[in-house]
Amino acid sequence: MDIDKIIEVLSKCQTPSEYEIKQLCNKAIEILIEEANVLRIVPPVTICGDIHGQFFDLVELFDLGGSPFETNYLFMGDFVDRGYYSLETFLYLLALKVKNPRRISLLRGNHECRQITKVYGFYLECVKKYGNGNVWRYCTEVFDHLSLTALIGNSIFSVHGGLSPSIKTINQISLINRKQELPHEGPMSDMLWSDPESIQNWGMSPRGAGFIFGSEVVKNFNRTNGLSLVTRAHQLCMDGFQYMFNNSLVTVWSAPNYFYRSGNIAAILEIGNNLTRQFKTFKAAPKEKRIVKVKMTIPKYFL
Amino acid sequence: MESNIPTKRIQSSEDLKFWFHSDAYYYLTQWIRLLSIKIKQLKNTEECKISDTVQNILDILDQLSNLIDETPPDNQPTRFGNKAYRTWTNKLLKKSEDIITSFLPEKHSEYSSELGVYFLDSFGNSRRIDYGSGHEINFVCFLFCFYKLGAITDEDLPAVILKVFAKYLQVARKLQKVYNLEPAGSHGVWGLDDFQFLPYYFGASQLIGHKTLTPSSIHDKKLLEDHSGEYLYFRAIQYIHEIKTGPFFEHSPILNEISNVAAWSKVNSGLYKMYLDEVLSKYPIVQHCYFGKLLPFTDEIRKKREKEFKESRKKKKTVKKDK
Numbered sequence: 001m002d003i004d005k006i007i008e009v010l011s012k013c014q015t016p017s018e019y020e021i022k023q024l025c026n027k028a029i030e031i032l033i034e035e036a037n038v039l040r041i042v043p044p045v046t047i048c049g050d051i052h053g054q055f056f057d058l059v060e061l062f063d064l065g066g067s068p069f070e071t072n073y074l075f076m077g078d079f080v081d082r083g084y085y086s087l088e089t090f091l092y093l094l095a096l097k098v099k100n101p102r103r104i105s106l107l108r109g110n111h112e113c114r115q116i117t118k119v120y121g122f123y124l125e126c127v128k129k130y131g132n133g134n135v136w137r138y139c140t141e142v143f144d145h146l147s148l149t150a151l152i153g154n155s156i157f158s159v160h161g162g163l164s165p166s167i168k169t170i171n172q173i174s175l176i177n178r179k180q181e182l183p184h185e186g187p188m189s190d191m192l193w194s195d196p197e198s199i200q201n202w203g204m205s206p207r208g209a210g211f212i213f214g215s216e217v218v219k220n221f222n223r224t225n226g227l228s229l230v231t232r233a234h235q236l237c238m239d240g241f242q243y244m245f246n247n248s249l250v251t252v253w254s255a256p257n258y259f260y261r262s263g264n265i266a267a268i269l270e271i272g273n274n275l276t277r278q279f280k281t282f283k284a285a286p287k288e289k290r291i292v293k294v295k296m297t298i299p300k301y302f303l
Numbered sequence: 304m305e306s307n308i309p310t311k312r313i314q315s316s317e318d319l320k321f322w323f324h325s326d327a328y329y330y331l332t333q334w335i336r337l338l339s340i341k342i343k344q345l346k347n348t349e350e351c352k353i354s355d356t357v358q359n360i361l362d363i364l365d366q367l368s369n370l371i372d373e374t375p376p377d378n379q380p381t382r383f384g385n386k387a388y389r390t391w392t393n394k395l396l397k398k399s400e401d402i403i404t405s406f407l408p409e410k411h412s413e414y415s416s417e418l419g420v421y422f423l424d425s426f427g428n429s430r431r432i433d434y435g436s437g438h439e440i441n442f443v444c445f446l447f448c449f450y451k452l453g454a455i456t457d458e459d460l461p462a463v464i465l466k467v468f469a470k471y472l473q474v475a476r477k478l479q480k481v482y483n484l485e486p487a488g489s490h491g492v493w494g495l496d497d498f499q500f501l502p503y504y505f506g507a508s509q510l511i512g513h514k515t516l517t518p519s520s521i522h523d524k525k526l527l528e529d530h531s532g533e534y535l536y537f538r539a540i541q542y543i544h545e546i547k548t549g550p551f552f553e554h555s556p557i558l559n560e561i562s563n564v565a566a567w568s569k570v571n572s573g574l575y576k577m578y579l580d581e582v583l584s585k586y587p588i589v590q591h592c593y594f595g596k597l598l599p600f601t602d603e604i605r606k607k608r609e610k611e612f613k614e615s616r617k618k619k620k621t622v623k624k625d626k
């Protein structure tokens with residue numbers, strides 16, 4: 001496998017051959033399978049939120065945050081679904097990971113699973129681009145191996161969704177068998193589906209999966225685990241990021257002008273050597289940089 | 304026996320399989336088709352019979368719209384949606400008892416709370432400050448309850464879509480705009496629309512056989528403007544232009560492709576199949592559906608059909624034997 005050639009192709013938002021994708025996914029699994037449920041990351045690192053197939057906005061992100069060959073990145077999941085380029089987005093990040101596994105860290109989001117991608121677009125995109133579901137299968141197998149959380153410099157905890165009532169200490173996360181399709185319930189599901197809310201403790205989530213959790217939950221979790229901050233993604237933010245609970249938790253969102261209507265900016269969080277925090281924000285890529293080459297066809301229902 | 308207070312019943316893949324054979328699924332799909340048939344080739348502005356029951360729903364929707372004017376967006380810091388939406392919802396809940404008891408005549412009062420659950424969940428989720436096709440389903444279920452009880456009859460059906468559903472869409476869109484509601488469960492470029500589905504299905508029926516307006520007419524800004532007051536489909540497209548940025552083919556590719564379909568009848572029948580496949584078959588949406596007495600999570604209709612089928616096979620065998 002020529003990883004540099006694959007990166008070159010993907011960087012232009014083009015897709016490699018089905019065989020190359022299979023090779024890439026197999027190689028990625030070899031790397032991911034060795035990684036823990038809790039990635040240990042030494043700063044500096046730039047933390048990013050949801051991308052949802054917005055490839056040209058990912059390019060803006062790298063323009064702002066620095067080349068992925070020279071800057072450490074942590075992506076908190078939800079690479080796929082909703083946008084045009086879920087495949088190019090995910091495979092590009094995966095190829096960068098394979099090229100430099102210590103520099104690029106990838107966490108699983110609630111969209112990185114079979115059930116959700118069959119509904120929200122990734123599966124359709126794969127079939128449209130390759131005529132069959134093989135690349136979708138290869139990618140979903142990679143999803144099964146993605147890490148769940150990260151610990152940056154021992155005091156910043158990162159996860160896609162949020163906390164779980166079953167998880168009081170970070171060590172408990174290590175006991176989870178993550179290499180499977182995302183379950184409907186349990187701590188693995190909770191961490192990828194939960195949301196913070198302006199309440200004190202736990203509540204039912206209107207999403208139908210995970211829970212909502214409040215200020216006391218975060219305070220206790222941070223204190224028990226010696227944390228100064230929880231970073232998460234999973235929810236759209238108008239300003240790209242939003243602090244809650246006296247700055248002890250922050251949502252980072254990296255898909256600008258979501259759905260072409262939200263008018264939101266996107267953000268990345270740069271963690272410096274001394275765990276300093278700096279947010280940088282960016283807008284959607286301008287018209288001239290967005291190339292829509294996906295040729296949609298009349299859906300089968302109308303034929 | 305099914306409860307009067309509708310509850311969510313679809314919580315596993317087994318439940319999902321059962322849903323397709325359920326009485327509720329049958330009633331809902333037949334209801335949607337019936338409504339589509341009843342408004343074929345009719346404009347929104349068509350003169351319809353408006354019964355007291357229908358007028359009452361219209362008046363209540365007007366009240367909800369006024370409530371939005373009385374509850375302007377606030378300046379509280381927010382992640383995305385405006386928190387004044389929760390104030391609007393609380394105000395609605397305070398009035399809800401009076402509203403809900405006004406819907407049905409005394410003889411059907413035991414079903415009021417059932418109707419109430421569907422009605423109150425038709426306008427979005429106040430915790431998440433969002434709105435999606437699941438809320439639209441609830442409103443359609445709400446309307447079905449009246450029909451099942453006989454409080455709305457076949458004669459009222461044109462008004463149910465052309466006046467009531469049209470007004471519901473006005474209220475929903477006003478909420479979406481004023482409070483910046485997030486699209487709940489949108490499929491992005493792989494779905495029809497971030498917020499709604501049925502205006503396109505019903506809207507296509509209105510346009511079947513139209514002499515001058517074709518599916519590709521949606522690209523003509525002047526035609527959109529001239530006809531958005533008359534046709535749900537055109538209003539829906541116009542609304543997208545009001546809230547999305549960038550070229551239409553980029554942000555709404557599925558609708559763009561549908562504009563290449565030759566006839567509205569094909570658009571209408573295609574959207575029905577798409578609705579069943581993309582909305583009513585999807586666990587993330589139907590896990591939130593409610594089932595009570597009027598839309599029950601039972602399979603009596605299937606059982607009856609199977610029994611009838613067995614009996615007719617028995618009869619055939621007997622006839623053969625006699626011969």
